[in-house]
Amino acid sequence: MSYLPYTDGERAGLLAALGLSTPGALFEDIPAAARAGGIDGLPGPMDECALAAHLTELAGQNDPAATPFLGAGVYDHYIPAALAGLVSRSEFATAYTPYQPEISQGTLTGIFEFQSHITRLTGLDVANASQYDGASACAEALFMAVGQTRKHRALVSRGVHPEVRRTLRTYARFRGVELAETDTDPQGQSLTGLSEALTDDTAAVIVQNPNFFGVLEPMTAIAALAKAGGAAAVAVCDPLSLAVLKPPGACGFDIAAGECQPLGLPPSFGGPHAGYLATKESYLRRMPGRIAGQTTDAQGRRAFVLTLQAREQHIRRDKAVSNICSNQALCALTATVYLSLMGPKGLVKAAALSAIHMDDLRRTLVSQYGFTQVFDAPFFRECVLRPPEGAVCDWGYDLSADYPELAGARLLCCTEKDGAERRGRILSAWEANR
Amino acid sequence: MSKVIYEHGRPGRGTDYLPEVEVDLAALLGVDNLRGAPPPLPEVGENEVVRHYTNLSRLNYGVDTGFYPLGSCTMKYNPKIGEAAACLPGFAGLHPYARPEHAQGALRVLYDMEAHLSRICGMAAFSLQPAAGAHGELTGLMMISAWHESRGDTARRVMLIPDSAHGTNPASAVMAGFTTRQIPSDSRGLVDLEALKGALGPEVAGLMLTNPNTLGLFERDILEIARLTHEAGGLLYYDGANLNAILGHTSPGAMGFDVVHVNLHKTFATPHGGGGPGSGPVGVTEALAPFLPVPRVVSTAEGLRLETDRPLSIGRVRSFYGNFGVILRAYAYILRLGGRGLTEAAEAAVLHANYVRAKLRGVYDIPYDRVCMHECVFSAARQKEHGASAADIAKGLIDRGFHPPTMYFPLTVREALMVEPTETETPETLDAFIETMTELAALAERDPDALKAAPLSAPVGRPDEAQAARKPVLTFKE
Structure with a gap:
């Protein structure tokens, strides 16, 4: 079973045009000792009807609703119904990287809009066409900082998502960059730890806001600290939070990186999503990845192209700023369309409702259910709460593996979908099972 | 001339998707933490947004529009059953931190997909974590570096790369901490064996090869190339960009490769999306399996679960487990075709x-x-x-x-x-x-x-690329 478009007879015609009766002769360059006679041990072929049933059955073995209040880097925000139909259009989905700009203006305009949306959210000058995910975007931000400062040591707060820190560690190890992690203070904030560890040879200070605990960081003070130490300030920001929070550019950060999943991308067991990367003009030529730019054709019509390609692997090979080739174009387009549909008012509502819902949940859990709040600093849509002694609670994200000092505490999350009614149902069910 | 979204709409327009909210954000979040005004995003009603992006899509050319013979990119038809699978709520809605007992179907896809790719490529184990081909290259090269290091062979800092290689090969090598040495092609368009012999040595960590190569030619001397590289203490890396040509006729394992990445968006027919998302799983021989990125999917008496405790692992190369939605589409494609169909x-x-x-x-x-x-x-x-x-x-x-x-x-x-x-x-x-x-x-x-003057029939003519680079306009300005 396959998608070959013709009959055996037609195939024979093509072979005959080459003077062949079977395709075997086309594979004679393969040395006999390396030849295979097919692929053993694969299931299939399956007809589409049977395959659809199999996939539906597998999907049914997952229970997406089983864990309430789960965020920790992937968020269940409302996705407008108009979104899926637009971004699944074949003309977007089945195109490749826009190497031929004349017939790729849809993709290129989308990238240009993505870059525009991201710079407006982050308050920085330029953004690229997207990265694989937030974690790899942060690794690229680290290398931009190392290139710009010509120093080889970086500080990352333990308030940064554990998976982002692990990814940074892998990238840094092989590139010969020393990475030191700094602790958060009793408020769950990073300034003290970073300022104690900062030295003259620090290339980058990497901090997340809201941080992994949901806590808001003193961003302006952290950027000022990095600047005073001659380090690049790198902010890892949830783009949806930037509807209401002070943008990293305004706080004095040099680079912002993060994950676009909250912007209309379904969880999909962790991917595909898209990372974003934004920076100041002065870092532009160190920025990796595709960048779309505006120009004109011979008739003076506006046109978009991939530009500043002298940074990239297909031109510079071993001198390129990164090896990245593709971006996550369709996911970046999804984020773009989401932002265009929501607009400023809608985005602010999503952020504000999420924050209120989490604050309401926190208040209820503390005042009525005996939970304790671990950090006192303001938080956005996530909060670390410790269930009462002896209570079994499996909501949200268990922090014990990543933060042994927080063993037993849960990172809980609310979005605009976690209104009073939904929260009430979950709490009643929990109460009933205690 | 088509508009950008910022040229649509008017202040105050937009569509409500969420309830009204009354809140004192300054009290809730702290006034110093807030931005002064909402982000300056466009304000456009849904009808206008839908028309804008629908019309933008019509400026594009995709596989579903027509013939797309873009060499090295394998722009084959993308079966729609994959799209349907990725949209099933049990997959699309599943959180990556769902507990294993709530994610057995998704873990099954990952576990079986690793096995299927291992069989197709003749390798011992696979990781599905890399997000794209170049990301797979980087991951594989990090593993080669870690493998040499684990043997105390720390002098191997050079990666050999043919002159016909994709640009990602040398760029990935540098990102993994290597320097590169170029191997010329001979008059046949194949790796120059004498040049290869001259380039191998105790400082060489490995050779990256695409086979068939970027000229579309099969490297007939592959077994000799593998023998020479291995005898000199190096490892052989397979850039799987051209795997589509050899399915069922040979495999990277049979050719003697130690590490391989495959591009699911090429050989396994997942849509390219205008430049992504792709997926670049990495396969290895038994000897290199301990170095694969974490987490690994393992089968236990209690079902499938994720394991992170692998001391020799290079660690993580991204968040979570890879581009799951892309892996799922490729899984559907492999099942649909089976071994015979792929061949x-x-x-x-x-x-x-x-x-x-x-x-x-x-x-x-x-x-x-x-x-x-x-x-x-x-x-x-x-x-x-x-x-x-x-x-x-x-x-x-x-x-x-x-x-x-x-x-x-x-x-x-x-x-x-x-x-x-x-x-x-x-x-x-x-x-x-x-x-x-x-x-x-x-x-x-x-x-x-x-x-x-061509093209004359496209939405725009040839853009002035020099102007774009000389005076970059990278965002919309009112």
């Missing part, structure tokens, strides 16, 4: 490339004119002498309804036009392309200037 797909891909090569021989130069695999590299050098370049031919194709081949790659061929027809095209489409390429060659000879 037939490779045969048809190779047949189609050779058919186009045979029909265009004499029309365009073929620098290495012998049986090719899934793609064939032509040269427009002859047309260039008349004044029409490879780019002019390519733009002429746009006016005639085709997506152009890859231009000016590999770098070892002048005026290169790299044609990869793929297996999913009908004979009529191949013949129409051949006829058009033949007409364009004739036009290039007769009236090359006629091609200089």
Whole structure:
């Protein structure tokens, strides 16, 4: 079973045009000792009807609703119904990287809009066409900082998502960059730890806001600290939070990186999503990845192209700023369309409702259910709460593996979908099972 | 001229998707933490947004629009069952931190997909974590570095790379901490064995190879190349960009490769999305399996689960477990075709490339004119002498309804036009392309200037790329 478009007879015609009766002769360059006679041990072929049933059955073995209040880097925000139909259009989905700009203006305009949306959210000058995910975007931000400062040591707060820190560690190890992690203070904030560890040879200070605990960081003070130490300030920001929070550019950060999943991308067991990367003009030529730019054709019509390609692997090979080739174009387009549909008012509502819902949940859990709040600093849509002694609670994200000092505490999350009614149902069910 | 979204809408417009909210954000979040005003995003109603992006999509050309013989990119048809699978709520809605007992279906897809790719590639184990081909290269090269290091062989800092290689190869090598040394091609368009022998040594960590190579030619000396590299203490890396050509006829494992990445968005028919998301799983031999990124999917008495405690692992290369939605589409494709279907797909891909090569021989130069695999590299050098370049031919194709081949790659061929027809095209489409390429060659000879203005029928003409780079305009300004 396959998608070959013709009959055996037609195939024979093509072979005959080459003077062949079977395709075997086309594979004679393969040395006999390396030849295979097919692929053993694969299931299939399956007809589409049977395959659809199999996939539906597998999907049914997952229970997406089983864990309430789960965020920790992937968020269940409302996705407008108009979104899926637009971004699944074949003309977007089945195109490749826009190497031929004349017939790729849809993709290129989308990238240009993505870059525009991201710079407006982050308050920085330029953004690229997207990265694989937030974690790899942060690794690229680290290398931009190392290139710009010509120093080889970086500080990352333990308030940064554990998976982002692990990814940074892998990238840094092989590139010969020393990475030191700094602790958060009793408020769950990073300034003290970073300022104690900062030295003259620090290339980058990497901090997340809201941080992994949901806590808001003193961003302006952290950027000022990095600047005073001659380090690049790198902010890892949830783009949806930037509807209401002070943008990293305004706080004095040099680079912002993060994950676009909250912007209309379904969880999909962790991917595909898209990372974003934004920076100041002065870092532009160190920025990796595709960048779309505006120009004109011979008739003076506006046109978009991939530009500043002298940074990239297909031109510079071993001198390129990164090896990245593709971006996550369709996911970046999804984020773009989401932002265009929501607009400023809608985005602010999503952020504000999420924050209120989490604050309401926190208040209820503390005042009525005996939970304790671990950090006192303001938080956005996530909060670390410790269930009462002896209570079994499996909501949200268990922090014990990543933060042994927080063993037993849960990172809980609310979005605009976690209104009073939904929260009430979950709490009643929990109460009933205690 | 089409608009950008910022040129639509008016202040105050927009569609409500969420309830009204009354909140004192300054009290809740702290006034110093807030931005002064909402972000300056466009304010556009839903109808206008929908029309804008629908119309933008019509400015694009995709596999579903027409023939897309873009060499090295394997623009084959993308079966829609994969899209349907990825949209199932049990997959699309599943949080990556769902507990294993709530994610057995998704873990099953990952576990089985690792096994399927291992069988297809003749490798011992796979990780599905890398997000794209270049990301897979980086991951594989980190593993090679870690493997040498684990043996105390820390002097191996050089990666050998053929001159015909994809640009990602040298760039990935540098990112993994290596320096690169280029291996020239010989008169056959294959790795120059004498040059390879001269380049191998105690400082060499490995050799990166694409086979078939970027000329579409099978490296016939592959077993000798593997022997030489291994005897010199190096490892052999397989860039799987061209895997589509050899499915079922040989495998990276059978050829002696130690590490391989595959591009699910090429060989396994997942949509390219205008440049992503892709997926670049990495496979390895038994000896390198302990170095694969974490987490690994393991089978236990209690079902499938994720394991992170692997002391030799290079660690994470991204968040979570890879581009799951892409992996799921490729999983559906493999099940749909089975081993026999994949083998037939490779045969048809190779047949189609050779058919186009045979029909265009004499029309365009073929620098290495012998049986090719899934793609064939032509040269427009002859047309260039008349004044029409490879780019002019390519733009002429746009006016005639085709997506152009890859231009000016590999770098070892002048005026290169790299044609990869793929297996999913009908004979009529191949013949129409051949006829058009033949007409364009004739036009290039007769009236090359006629091609200089092409394309005339596209939404825009050739953009001024120099202007774009000289005065970058990278965001919308009111």
